[in-house]
Amino acid sequence: xxxxxxxxxxxxxxxxxxxxxxxxxxxxxxxxxxxxxxxxxxxxxxxxxxxxxxxxxxxxxxxxxxxxxxxxxxxxxxxxxxxxxxxxxxxxxxxxxxxxxxxxxxxxxxxxxxxxxxxxxxxxxxxxxxxxxxxxxxxxxxxxxxxxxxxxxxxxx
Numbered sequence: 001x002x003x004x005x006x007x008x009x010x011x012x013x014x015x016x017x018x019x020x021x022x023x024x025x026x027x028x029x030x031x032x033x034x035x036x037x038x039x040x041x042x043x044x045x046x047x048x049x050x051x052x053x054x055x056x057x058x059x060x061x062x063x064x065x066x067x068x069x070x071x072x073x074x075x076x077x078x079x080x081x082x083x084x085x086x087x088x089x090x091x092x093x094x095x096x097x098x099x100x101x102x103x104x105x106x107x108x109x110x111x112x113x114x115x116x117x118x119x120x121x122x123x124x125x126x127x128x129x130x131x132x133x134x135x136x137x138x139x140x141x142x143x144x145x146x147x148x149x150x151x152x153x154x155x156x157x
Contacts, residue, residue, distance in 0.1 A: 024151065032154070053143025055130030056091040062113065069123035083108035086122045086133040093144040094132040100149050108134075 019085050025039035026032055038044065039112065058066070085108050087094035102109055111118035113131060126140070134141040136152055 047102035053148055054093055054143070055132065056088075058103045058113070058129055058131060062119065063118060063129060066123045066127065069120055072100070073124060080140050081137050084125070084135045085110045086113055086118070086125065086127055086131055086135075087111075088113050088131055097134060097144075097149065099131040100144075100146065104153060106153060122125050123148050 024032060027039070028041060033039065064074050080149075083101075083106060085094075085097060087098065087110060089112065098110075100106075111121045111128070113122045114121050120135065125133065125135060128142060130142055132142075132144055134152075139152065141148055141152060
């Protein structure tokens with residue numbers, strides 16, 4: 001029994017770690033692709049672990065509201081292409097993320113999780129317990145670090 005629990009714990013940890021890894025690969029055509037899945041073609045150029053990026057915890061009341069919103073949803077939705085940032089005015093890491101985006105001239109849509117619409121969209125996007133949450137062309141990056149954002153937007157200077 002103990003052995004089964006240990007195996008289950010290892011399996012769960014490996015699943016959560018895999019979901020928080022970003023792969024940069026170079027395809028046969030020479031184009032760089034960022035994804036949360038290892039490439040089937042081409043070679044892995046860089047692997048970025050995003051499980052411990054600095055982020056601001058969401059208040060308990062907001063977490064409860066998000067949980068209630070998620071109950072009525074079938075599954076998290078994909079926000080499609082483009083760049084979306086979930087933030088709040090009181091979040092220091094969100095301010096750093098917005099400053100980075102502005103300094104690079106990156107266009108993005110922003111959702112404030114303190115508004116009803118922003119909170120619903122955050123829940124629908126599968127947002128967790130911290131912000132900022134950046135979704136760029138299907139890749140989710142929770143938290144902020146300069147290195148991770150630079151890796152995600154390498155050609156934006």
